[in-house]
Amino acid sequence: MPGSLRPMDRHRYVADAVVTCDATDAVYTPGVVEVVGDRIAWVGPLDGEAVVDDSTTVHHLGGLLMPGLVNSHCHTPMTLVRGAGDGLPLDRWLREAMWPREGRMTAEDVWWGMTLGSAEMLRAGVTTSCEMYLFEEALVEAVTVSGARLVMTPGVLSALHADSHGHGSDRMVALAEFHARHHDPVGRITVGVAPHSAYDLGVAACSELADLARSLEVVLHLHVAETKMESAALEAEHGASIVRILAEHGVFGGRVLAAHCVWVDDADIAVLSDAGVAVAHCPVSNMKLGSGIAPLAAMLSAGVTLGLGTDGPASNDSLDLWEEVKMAALLARVAALDSTAVTPAQVLAMATRGAAAAVGLDDVGRLAEGFVADMIRIDLDHSTFVPVTEPSELLAHLVWAGSDRRVTDVWVAGEPVVVDGRVTNVDEDRARAEVSSRAVRLAEG
Secondary structure, X not given: OXXXXXOOOEEEEEEOEEEOOOOOOOEEOOEEEEEEOOEEEEEEEOOOOOOOOOXXXXXXXXXXXXXXXXXXXXXXXXXXXXXXXXXXXXXXXXXXXXXXXXXXXXXXXXXXXXXXXXXXXXXXXXXXXXXXXXXXXXXXXXXXXXXOEEEEEEEEOOOOOHHHHOOOHHHHHHHHHHHHHHOOOOOOEEEOEEEOEHHHHOHHHHHHHHHHHHHHOOOEEEEEOOXXXXXXXXXXXXXXXXXXXXXXXXXXXXXXXEEEOOOOOHHHHHHHHHHOOEEEEOHHHHHHOOOOOOOHHHHHHOOOOEEEOOOOXXXXXXXXXXHHHHHHHHHHHHHHOOXXXXXXXXXXXXXXXXXXXXXXXXXXXOOOOOOEOOEEEEOOOOHHHOOOOOHHHHHHHHHHHOOHHHEEEEEEOOEEEEEOOEEOOOOHHHHHHHHHHHHHHHHHX
């Protein structure tokens, strides 16, 4: 596999199959992806019009090339608390298992938790994650090392570290300063704003943070309607659903990413669609916590922009977005009693271009000219990828039988970050050891 790229190196990647996840869901068998520097210059069939000259390095990869997956909602440093509180419903899980341990975390703990999780995602072909967490500088530093792409939405939460991360003028100033330091739309780090939820912070605080996000022209990222009863007090006070409450208070006035949206009805979905609110669908976490089944098919039909997310590794407990791909489609079909409710092409789009759009990245999630060269190679030398008599079967195999074990190589902005199954920039043995020892301290208090 190729080494590091110089800024304008030209590389030609030839694969047995290229799944573009573009607007037409084009598939080329065999196919070619041309990369110049960190951008895709051309994608098409092997016998297409791409020009090869002496400046082009040709790589015959075999296998399948597709865009890197995008995890649209995650709290990756929760690798430090993975497995804690299993079997508790969300409210008790947060209060009894998560928040006490997270309240003891330091920035160094979070750096190691993010480092381990970033490596785990890269090996699964997840090139981008949208993170809602505290100690945001530590997350940026960790991902700068791992080589992944990061949408960092620093968390605002009253329940944890409220003196430094709660809602207040100091935190608002800190968020704006963090944005000024790190937001780089042409690089690998972009920044948003993340009020945890209306039930934690209150509606007025969410509205103020939405104003901040609009002033910075960045994504607002918050939890919405994850469980049936979480917003019951607010809904009783305002006489409306939490979706309509947030809309009426101006929270949905900009680019908004609403995580979960499990307990929404048709009227709520219409509000989300009309406001252009994107939804991060996290089916495995919703199942593990017994939160419910989001109305995915109805949201798709209404034109809501949808991405897939793992949620945190403590409520999943994996960062393997391939599980979300399969479970999202299966749950939608069984909930609708309709095997046509969600197609393989639709759910792959939710893991790539849909998720990229949801987190505010307009040049990520497709193998298409002008997009960043975030790519993954999948080994097709396995019985679950046989037979393929037409392109739709290949997409079906990816959805129903794809997994992190089939990912062999990963590139972010044209740079190899996983080579032959090995993460190149992270010492995973040390990261596992650090997270293990720090987790014991957090548990013991």
